[in-house]
Amino acid sequence: MKIDRHLSWVLLRRGDEILLGLKKRGFGAGKLNGVGGKQEVGETIEECAIRETQEEIGVKITKFECLGKIIFDNLFYKNIPECNMMHCFVATEWEGEPVESDEEKPQWIKISDLDYSKLWGDDEHWLPPILAGKEIEAYFHYNSDNTFDDFWVDEVPNKQIGPIIDDELVGLGKKTVNEAKLKQFYSARAILLNDKNQVGLIHATNRGWYKLPGGGHEDDEMWGENLRRELIEETGYKIHNLKSLGYVVNIRADWDMYATAYMYLCKTGEFVGKKQMEDEIADGDCLEWFDSFDEAIAALEAVDLKKIDFYGAYFFTRREIEALKYAKKAYEEIHG
Numbered sequence: 001m002k003i004d005r006h007l008s009w010v011l012l013r014r015g016d017e018i019l020l021g022l023k024k025r026g027f028g029a030g031k032l033n034g035v036g037g038k039q040e041v042g043e044t045i046e047e048c049a050i051r052e053t054q055e056e057i058g059v060k061i062t063k064f065e066c067l068g069k070i071i072f073d074n075l076f077y078k079n080i081p082e083c084n085m086m087h088c089f090v091a092t093e094w095e096g097e098p099v100e101s102d103e104e105k106p107q108w109i110k111i112s113d114l115d116y117s118k119l120w121g122d123d124e125h126w127l128p129p130i131l132a133g134k135e136i137e138a139y140f141h142y143n144s145d146n147t148f149d150d151f152w153v154d155e156v157p158n159k160q161i162g163p164i165i166d167d168e169l170v171g172l173g174k175k176t177v178n179e180a181k182l183k184q185f186y187s188a189r190a191i192l193l194n195d196k197n198q199v200g201l202i203h204a205t206n207r208g209w210y211k212l213p214g215g216g217h218e219d220d221e222m223w224g225e226n227l228r229r230e231l232i233e234e235t236g237y238k239i240h241n242l243k244s245l246g247y248v249v250n251i252r253a254d255w256d257m258y259a260t261a262y263m264y265l266c267k268t269g270e271f272v273g274k275k276q277m278e279d280e281i282a283d284g285d286c287l288e289w290f291d292s293f294d295e296a297i298a299a300l301e302a303v304d305l306k307k308i309d310f311y312g313a314y315f316f317t318r319r320e321i322e323a324l325k326y327a328k329k330a331y332e333e334i335h336g
Helices: 045-057 123-131 223-235 278-282 293-301 311-335
Strands: 005-014 017-023 060-077 080-095 104-110 136-142 148-155 183-193 199-204 209-211 214-216 237-252 257-271 285-290
Touching (some): 017 045, 045 060, 045 080, 045 104, 060 123, 080 123, 123 136, 123 148, 148 223, 148 237, 183 223, 183 237, 199 293, 209 311, 223 285, 293 311
Parallel strands (some): 005 080
Antiparallel strands (some): 060 080, 183 199, 183 214, 199 209, 199 285
């Protein structure tokens, strides 16, 4: 997805209060918002956040963290549709006191008194998890009248699921690993449930293995984009994210690879048709449903890895088992 511009958005926080600015002019005038603006050529998004906060309310933020990346797609600015990414920062330390400018009137507001009707319409969907200290990604597709018709908000998985999966753990014997040579590989994968709460696995019928649907991460792509793109390619389904689970790490010594897979518990949505890659078609990939988590795990455990004789299969088979066991517990917590 091509991003037309990157924006910073900064929220000052002191205890149970946050500082928002009442926009006095231009785009969004009359609304409460965080302070920030467009990233300039040659500066990092962090430098942009510092500069814009100083310009708009006279404060230099000194301790802050990014807790959100949000894409606003087809957002009309000066009657031209744009695709913008906003980087959301929460600052807890700063120099100086907020002052009113010709652009912003800063206001301290208790979180419990926050009136979302005075903010942008999308804020009520993504701001609460940020205020709860969670890191999120989100996407909003806008119409020409600046209302949105499609969106998603995901919490970014931030904890490791299970042990690090390496040669020794999968029974291949400990290989010598040169950590300096390890190539980083990232992917997003779904523990996918249908409307019958069956669990879906991709069955490579010409290869003999099973995998969770999902795949490799592309440059500058958010994990949620990665996940939804891959699910349409492999299964044909749009998805609803139920819960962000965590990530699984495996080190494949023979390939000098450090692979991290971000796992999400998801539900099928609209079927829009598969867009499989040539290698997926050649492998005979198809979506197969299992009546329970245990049945899906059993199918993975029954795979004869020695017969397949493919190095990578040892790792992704164990990875999927670890993820499914964790997802089973998460699903039971959701449904009691």
